[in-house]
Amino acid sequence: MKHFIVVLFLMLFITVNGSLHAGDSGSAGDCAKGDTAYKKLDNKTALEFYQKALETDPKNYEAAWKLARAYVDVGEQLPDKKERRLHYEKAYEYAGKAVEINPGGSKGHLFLSIAIGRVALDAGAKEKVRLSKEVKVEVDKALAIDSQDDSAWHVLGRWHRTLSSLSWIEKKFANIFLGGVPKEATMENAVESFKKAIQLNQTSINHHLELAKTYDKMGEKTLAVQEYHEVLELPIKDADDEDHKKEAEERLKKSE
Template identity: 30%
Template sequence: MNAPKKCLCLLGLALCLALAGAAAAGPAEQIKQADALYVQRADLAKAQQAAELYQQALQADPKSEEAAWKLARALYWVGNHAAKDKQVEIFDRAVKAGQQAVAINPQSLPGHFWLGVAYGVYGNAKGVLKSLSLVNPIKQEMALVIKMDPGYEAGGAYRVLGRLYFKLPGLFGGDNDLAIKNLRTAVAKGPKRYLSHIYLAEVLIKEGQEDAARKYLQMVVSGPADPGFEPEDKEWKATAQKMLKGL
């Protein structure tokens, strides 16, 4: 066996042994190990390993709300970085994990949030017109999040609603004014969660308000990272820079 092939085999063996060792641990330890891997999600392989460990923890303890919503969150990241033809399958798993979280605990704040997010990305992957049945469930999940904690995930529920109103065709409830209103609220509640700024800039550009859009995009490029969201921040800044060049 040549050296490169031998190296790949050893790496594969090491990964299998690591996952096998994690499987032998209890659910709490599996979640702890998955959390450590998720912090390193900029490396997609680490994010995938985290998702697998959350899945193992949930299988070991089907009543673990924490494992369920964290699985949905990890699959959201993995799916957003997967090939297009894999996204529906991955996001479907995220939906199921979110559904399990809220079935375990109907008052699960992260469960409702990540279920609503999963519905959104699943619908987007399938195609908006094929997923109109998900509009009301998304709104319902976000309404619950706002009722429990309007500032959760840096105004995340408003960010999801703003994106929903922007992406929907007008005939089916799309409304750029409502999109702008919700996204401005999200920006106010999460001034460093720059995905809200990017979404808001997209709507403003669509409405011909390029100067206002430029202001929000410049905030993304020059602003400090939201602690714990460094992998996302790097991507958001790259997106904002690309959008600015197009203005």
């Protein structure tokens, strides 16, 4: 009888322990499948796998920030403004969860800044300026943790360009929410931030496109044209690169 109880206990332990490891493996496995879909530029499938991974293991930091990224990526392709915003708000939710799971991880803060920034793009002047403060707080945290993240430098570049080229009504809201337009927000700092992003990831089409658009705003047409040509020559790596190339081509026609 004693021998039977020992055997039963061991079988129960193996079953429970195996189930726990299977759960971990399931979450990691779904995350890996999401990565595979992401590399194939299939963001919707990637989103589904990251969602499953996080449901299996709610403390999976990697699944949380990658799910936030997926919601941004899918949202960017949606033509309907309300649908886009819903996706960006989901991205905000899961990026916030990633920060909650691991406050010391850079990616949670990065995608929190990106999600807020995407909401701001479709927002009115008042909300756009108010949200810019949150974008800066989160991207600064991301860079403080990992200064070699090219995407974070890209976000910072867009922040500088946006804040340094506000309309008169947006400047009024900046006085209310920011105490005026931040002195550090300049086109020159935008250029330096995009250049840093390119230094860290030279084949990113989006980095080159945003640098070109910044040069355009500064009246540096020759430099802008060089970057637009670079965009057209680089290979497609991300799901929205095709759109970036089309935008560069259209802007190039107007510049030349």
